[in-house]
Amino acid sequence: MSTAERVTSRDERIARGRAARAEIRRRDHGEWEPAADRADPIELLERQGRDRIAELLPLRYERMSASPFTFFRGSAAVMAADLARTPVSGERVQLCGDAHLANFGGFGAPDRTIVFDLNDFDETLPGPWEWDVKRLAASIVLAARDRGFDSDEQAAAVHAAVGAYRRAIRDFAGQSHLDVWYARLNADSVIEEWRSRVPRAQMRTFERNVEKARSKTSMKAVARLTERVDGELRIAADPPLIVPIEDELPEGAGTGPEIEQLVRGILSGYAASLTGATRRLLERYHYVHAARKVVGVGSVGTRAWIALLIGDDERDPLFLQLKEANASVVEPFAGASRFNRHGRRVVEGQWLMQAASDICLGWVSVDDPDGNRRDFYVRQLWDWKRSADLERIVPAGLSAYGQMCGWTLARAHARSGDALAIGAYLGGGDAFERAIARFAATYSDQTERDHAALVAHLAAPVRQ
Structure with missing residues (x-):
């Protein structure tokens, strides 16, 4: 290819982005109105729960009912259905699929510096770049409302984050x-x-969080999560949040010995997805104990375990998290994944979007005690991980944090999408920021209505 052809190609991509404005104006992204046939959000959540551990579903709804923001965190499926009806410019990227504020944070890179990045990829899938931006923007408004910020402060934080993305x-x-x-x-x-x-x-506060992150290691997890039983380390019970593997689990989830066999199968099988060097590293550790552990808000009820491994002695622990991967909530609207295993979908998406990833990140598929094929991904439980304290953040801090998230999301999208075309579509002015600020406010109103519907549903008497 000649230099002239390469220049023309870049020009054509820029022209494509600018031409998309004629089809979908940037101000069009500010519109939101629920469709007449909008799916009932409670029904969507209950449908998600059908393949989850039944005894944990009340805990999921309890966490989601705490506030509109926590409802939002657990209702990615609801927003995915809503976003599918919003205008898009036509450019696709690898989506996070759940790019809300609490899914960004710091963690340790392999070179042992703390990096800030996206840190949740359960819903990752290729799709329209606008969907991630709109989910981030709405989460900013809801977090701001949780803190009692006024409408101008809410809009300013969204404007800062989306402006950082555009630039x-x-x-x-x-x-x-x-x-x-x-x-x-x-x-x-x-x-x-x-x-x-x-x-x-x-x-x-940020600097203290960075220092605390450096202490959040497998050794710290041992101190916080284990106890000594008959002279040996065991993960301590804290039901229903932590249930040791030997305890009998609810009907349909298998018994302790069956689940332990499943966990051991995950650990041995997932090594095949690692690099040769990391496999050699994992071979230096041996399995000691495991437990089921509840994680997050939207993930509550999915099958998730933590496993304690030990190296030469107890001064060399490794805590891993084994988390079930189901179909992305984005899939019905953006298309099926090219990977036939959702654990691999999650890991491949994370590798593509993150600047640096956990060296222990991998995937596996195994049969559960009932003979169902299930997909999992595996990562370190604590590896200098730390999230922002959104419960104490001030308006200026939220705007700064939003800018960090906006820049990070743009970097993640640029790794897989056409930054030239997206940048040309967005342009040099703030028309897109102003539109997304309107969308975020209106969609946050909708989320508050959905949250109220969940609270009312949970308060209603059980029908016999």
């Missing part, structure tokens, strides 16, 4: 593919950049 995607459009691939947000660079732009108290 970043345009910057990445001018970089080489390698530069995009190497780009990442380190905790030290965040501290340096924001020290003079964020209230001092908020900055101190």
Whole structure:
């Protein structure tokens, strides 16, 4: 290919992005009105629960009913159905699928620096880039309302986050593919950049979180989650949040010995998805104990275990999380995954979107005690992981945090999508930011109505 042809190709992609504005104006993204035939959100949630552990579903609904924001965190399926009816420009990327504020955070990269990135990929799938942006924006408004921020403060935080996304995607459009691939947000660079732009108290909170993250290791997990039984380490029971593997589980979930066999099968089988070097590392550890552990909000009820492995002695522990992967909630609207196993879908999506990933990240498919084929992905339980304290964040802090999330989301999208076309569509002005701020406010109103419907549903007397 000649230089002239390459330049023409770039020009054509830019032209494609600009031409899309004639079909879908940027202000069109600000519109939201529930469809007349909108699916009932409670029915969608109950449908999700049919293949989950029944005894944990009340806990899921309890967590979701705490506030509109927690409802939002657990209702990615509801928003996916709603987003499918919103306008899109035509460009597709690898979606996170659940890009709300609490699914960003810090963790340890393999080079042992703390990086800021997306950290949840259960719903990842290729789809329209706007869907991730709109979910992030709505989560910002709901988090702001949780803190009692006024409408101007809510809009300012959304404007800051979406503006950061727009500017970043345009910057990445001018970089080489390698530069995009190497780009990442380190905790030290965040501290340096924001020290003079964020209230001092908020900055101190961020710095303390970074220090706390460095202590969140497998050794810390041993101290927090285990006890000694007959002289040996065992994961301590804290039902229903933590249930040791030897305890009999509810009907339909198998008994302790059956589940332990399943866990051992996951650990031995998942090694095939790792690099040769990481397989050698895992061979230095042996299995000690496991337990079922409830995680998150939307994931409550899915099959998830933690497993304790030990190296030469107890001073060298490794805690792994084994989490079930089901079909993405985005799939009915964006198309099926090219991977026939959802554990692999999650891991491949994470590798594609993250600047640096856990060296222990892998996947496997195994048969459960009832003979059902189930997909899992595996990662370290604690590896310097830390999330923002959204319950104490101030308006300036939320705007700064939103900008970090917006930049990170743009970087993740630029790795798989056409940053040139998306950047050309967005343009140099703030028309898109203003539109998304309107959408986020209106959709947050809808989420508050959905949350109220769940609270009313849970309060209603049980029909015999």
